Amino acid sequence: EDKVVQSPLSLVVHEGDTVTLNCSYEVTNFRSLLWYKQEKKAPTFLFMLTSSGIEKKSGRLSSILDKKELFSILNITATQTGDSAVYLCADTGAGSYQLTFGKGTKLSVIP
Amino acid sequence: GAVVSQHPSRVICKSGTSVKIECRSLDFQATTMFWYRQFPKKSLMLMATSNEGSKATYEQGVEKDKFLINHASLTLSTLTVTSAHPEDSSFYICSALRTRDQPQHFGDGTRLSIL
Numbered sequence: 759e760d761k762v763v764q765s766p767l768s769l770v771v772h773e774g775d776t777v778t779l780n781c782s783y784e785v786t787n788f789r790s791l792l793w794y795k796q797e798k799k800a801p802t803f804l805f806m807l808t809s810s811g812i813e814k815k816s817g818r819l820s821s822i823l824d825k826k827e828l829f830s831i832l833n834i835t836a837t838q839t840g841d842s843a844v845y846l847c848a849d850t851g852a853g854s855y856q857l858t859f860g861k862g863t864k865l866s867v868i869p
Numbered sequence: 870g871a872v873v874s875q876h877p878s879r880v881i882c883k884s885g886t887s888v889k890i891e892c893r894s895l896d897f898q899a900t901t902m903f904w905y906r907q908f909p910k911k912s913l914m915l916m917a918t919s920n921e922g923s924k925a926t927y928e929q930g931v932e933k934d935k936f937l938i939n940h941a942s943l944t945l946s947t948l949t950v951t952s953a954h955p956e957d958s959s960f961y962i963c964s965a966l967r968t969r970d971q972p973q974h975f976g977d978g979t980r981l982s983i984l
Contacts, residue, residue, distance in 0.1 A: 794975075799978050800962045800975035800977050800978040801913070803973075806971075846912060855901065855966060855969045855973075856915055856918060857903075857964075859912040859913050861911070861912045
């Protein structure tokens with residue numbers, strides 16, 4: 759059964775802090791793992807990871823995948839209040855391109 | 870970047886009304902579109918997968934006669950909630966997929982409130 763577990767479920771940090779969000783997954787014939795950011799509307803795409811050990815970066819955000827441990831992390835450095843959102847992790851299996859989402863991590867960045 | 874437009878963003882209507890939600894991919898042709906439902910403080914739940922020119926594939930527990938999906942072209946899919954009731958109130962989100970090796974891109978969602 760396809761399963762995505764994110765931790766922590768919620769996190770409160772101060773501006774300038776660095777945070778690490780976790781995502782573990784179980785899927786038959788893994789294809790990809792994706793990270794999305796959801797504020798008040800629908801999710802916006804952050805990263806798509808298919809290979810182990812290759813870090814993807816976009817500004818202060820970065821993510822990496824460990825296919826051996828079935829795990830991914832999303833790092834945000836020098837957090838800003840605009841980073842406050844729910845961060846969703848999702849995976850896809852080779853037999854399907856449907857996304858299975860985790861429950862999300864709610865990040866609150868306070869000034 | 871890929872842009873997906875969803876309309877309307879907010880609907881408030883009386884019980885028994887049918888509501889149509891449109892999802893358009895603005896700058897690419899979407900081989901597949903997806904419809905999700907999201908309850909407050911919960912993650913997205915896939916309702917159905919829609920391929921252009923063919924019948925939608927519904928997830929277990931989703932009534933196909935209740936949630937009608939039409940994928941008329943490579944840039945447009947519609948979800949019609951028929952005879953909506955208060956329990957259908959939710960946040961409905963569509964996404965579009967250009968090719969299978971690319972990520973899904975989401976519309977801004979439609980918040981449906983049935984009184």
